[in-house]
Amino acid sequence: GAVVSQHPSWVICKSGTSVKIECRSLDFQATTMFWYRQFPKQSLMLMATSNEGSKATYEQGVEKDKFLINHASLTLSTLTVTSAHPEDSSFYICSARTLLAGEISEQFFGPGTRLTVL
Amino acid sequence: GQNIDQPTEMTATEGAIVQINCTYQTSGFNGLFWYQQHAGEAPTFLSYNVLDGLEEKGRFSSFLSRSKGYSYLLLKELQMKDSASYLCAVMDSNYQLIWGAGTKLIIKP
Numbered sequence: 001g002a003v004v005s006q007h008p009s010w011v012i013c014k015s016g017t018s019v020k021i022e023c024r025s026l027d028f029q030a031t032t033m034f035w036y037r038q039f040p041k042q043s044l045m046l047m048a049t050s051n052e053g054s055k056a057t058y059e060q061g062v063e064k065d066k067f068l069i070n071h072a073s074l075t076l077s078t079l080t081v082t083s084a085h086p087e088d089s090s091f092y093i094c095s096a097r098t099l100l101a102g103e104i105s106e107q108f109f110g111p112g113t114r115l116t117v118l
Numbered sequence: 119g120q121n122i123d124q125p126t127e128m129t130a131t132e133g134a135i136v137q138i139n140c141t142y143q144t145s146g147f148n149g150l151f152w153y154q155q156h157a158g159e160a161p162t163f164l165s166y167n168v169l170d171g172l173e174e175k176g177r178f179s180s181f182l183s184r185s186k187g188y189s190y191l192l193l194k195e196l197q198m199k200d201s202a203s204y205l206c207a208v209m210d211s212n213y214q215l216i217w218g219a220g221t222k223l224i225i226k227p
Contacts, residue, residue: 109160
């Protein structure tokens with residue numbers, strides 16, 4: 001299957017700082033990338049959907065000014081957690097998909113980034 | 119509203135068979151996915167069903183009944199490494215994945 005990478009795999013930061021997480025599709029062009037957050041023992045929570053070259057669509061309750069998403073190319077999307085606080089500590093996972101007319105593509109997941117805010 | 123239901127936790131014995139059920143109510147249907155997720159890792163794709171019936175892939179099989187809004191994942195010859203969470207997800211009419219909360223499967227020797 002296709003490969004999606006995420007960097008960094010884990011990060012510890014101080015409260016009030018910003019953290020950028022990169023998501024790359026390594027061997028395919030992703031028309032759509034998704035950012036999820038997962039708290040311990042809970043399911044995936046979709047934060048936002050981004051299509052290359054356009055603004056991200058955020059799910060209800062997700063602050064777009066706090067979680068900045070940029071999908072500048074078909075292989076790269078970034079999530080920046082601005083002014084991070086301890087409650088933002090979570091497992092952030094990106095996934096990528098190519099959606100062609102008449103085809104349903106599976107979503108390929110990155111390995112995730114564990115963010116701990118002190 | 120959209121809803122995916124699956125059991126929270128199941129326990130099975132190594133070498134046995136286990137069936138994990140998933141029922142769904144979504145706005146539109148473009149297929150149902152099963153993913154496996156080990157603790158601390160991202161989900162990995164297991165199967166995709168869009169037509170009614172059984173799809174077999176090695177030790178894993180997935181079944182779909184669209185009229186009943188029902189699917190199951192069948193795991194045979196269970197191995198200890200199968201201990202994980204199994205996520206059911208439905209792609210709705212907007213091609214968005216709606217996720218279930220996941221079923222934690224515990225395998226005992």
